[in-house]
Amino acid sequence: MNLPERKPTRLKGYDYGTPGAYFITICTNRKLHLFGEINNEKMCLSDLGKIVNKEIMNIEPRYENIRIDKYVIMPNHIHMIIVILEAKGINCGTDKSVPYKKYDIPNVVGKFKAGVTRIARNEFMHSVKTPIWQSSCHDHIIRGEKDYRKIWEYIDTNVIRWEKDCFHND
Numbered sequence: 001m002n003l004p005e006r007k008p009t010r011l012k013g014y015d016y017g018t019p020g021a022y023f024i025t026i027c028t029n030r031k032l033h034l035f036g037e038i039n040n041e042k043m044c045l046s047d048l049g050k051i052v053n054k055e056i057m058n059i060e061p062r063y064e065n066i067r068i069d070k071y072v073i074m075p076n077h078i079h080m081i082i083v084i085l086e087a088k089g090i091n092c093g094t095d096k097s098v099p100y101k102k103y104d105i106p107n108v109v110g111k112f113k114a115g116v117t118r119i120a121r122n123e124f125m126h127s128v129k130t131p132i133w134q135s136s137c138h139d140h141i142i143r144g145e146k147d148y149r150k151i152w153e154y155i156d157t158n159v160i161r162w163e164k165d166c167f168h169n170d
Contacts, residue, residue: 017084027133
């Protein structure tokens with residue numbers, strides 16, 4: 001099967017470690033419904049969906065300058081607003097002269113996806129070789145309060161709009 005060539009998803013020359021808010025969409029491989037199903041406008045998480053939820057909740061404790069403002073787990077994708085705060089930094093050791101490590105969107109998303117995959121393979125997918133995730137993610141740099149509110153509303157109502165969602169593929 002010939003698939004179309006993917007266009008770069010990142011804004012050329014932009015530093016994705018810059019403090020600000022980012023709208024992130026991460027899809028499952030082939031948009032398979034792996035994270036659960038929607039019944040009566042409520043998302044019911046599968047075992048894998050529960051792992052995804054737990055790993056989202058673990059992002060903030062792992063990264064000093066990252067905050068998850070809003071997220072929704074859908075059957076075959078996740079939407080998140082990830083905020084990068086002004087980096088106080090994370091010391092890589094006890095030596096205060098060691099430079100701080102700055103985290104960025106590709107690093108956080110990559111480690112999140114790898115963590116979910118590792119846990120899922122250890123817990124119940126030992127022999128499954130099919131990837132869980134699409135190889136990249138969609139990102140949007142949130143530009144201002146109006147943009148932020150519009151995206152918040154989109155995430156907030158995603159479950160009830162599932163039948164009309166562009167990712168809905170029954």
